[in-house]
Amino acid sequence: MKIYFCGSIRGGRQDAEIYERLIDKLQTYGEVLTEHVGSKDVEKNEIDVSDEYIHDRDVRWLEESDVVVAEVTQTSIGVGYEIGRAVAMGKKILCLYRPSPDKRLSAMISGAHNGTTFVVKNYTEEEAEQIFKDFLT
């Protein structure tokens, strides 16, 4: 299974360690195409490539993916864009959100939940393993 993981980069890296741990868990189900999203060096590593390269590579990976998993707690316009493109491609999408009063989830994500192809879950990290099992198997 090819998994496209979305997480904030230029939107803010405060949850980067959580992304890394989620990616580790996802790798037990298949190949995570966007492993770099969990790397603490991502901005250093992506500095040598153009924004156009990043965009085109990521849209190609999105097309290739079987499933999209997005950590949506930290608002990121890039993650929102990826989710929108994934919906248009008919991908199965899981959005994970850690409820917090100062990080309100956009209605354009929470309101898209349909329980099957677009699933939005409030979660704590301890619950992630079971959520992945339910969604990916």
Ligand SMILES: O=c1[nH]c(=O)n([C@H]2C[C@H](O)[C@@H](COP(=O)(O)O)O2)cc1CO
């Ligand atoms: O350097 C990058 N590499 C990259 O793969 N992305 C993609 C993957 C992430 O899921 C998403 C993050 O978007 P943003 O940078 O707007 O927070 O965009 C985004 C950037 C920087 O915008």
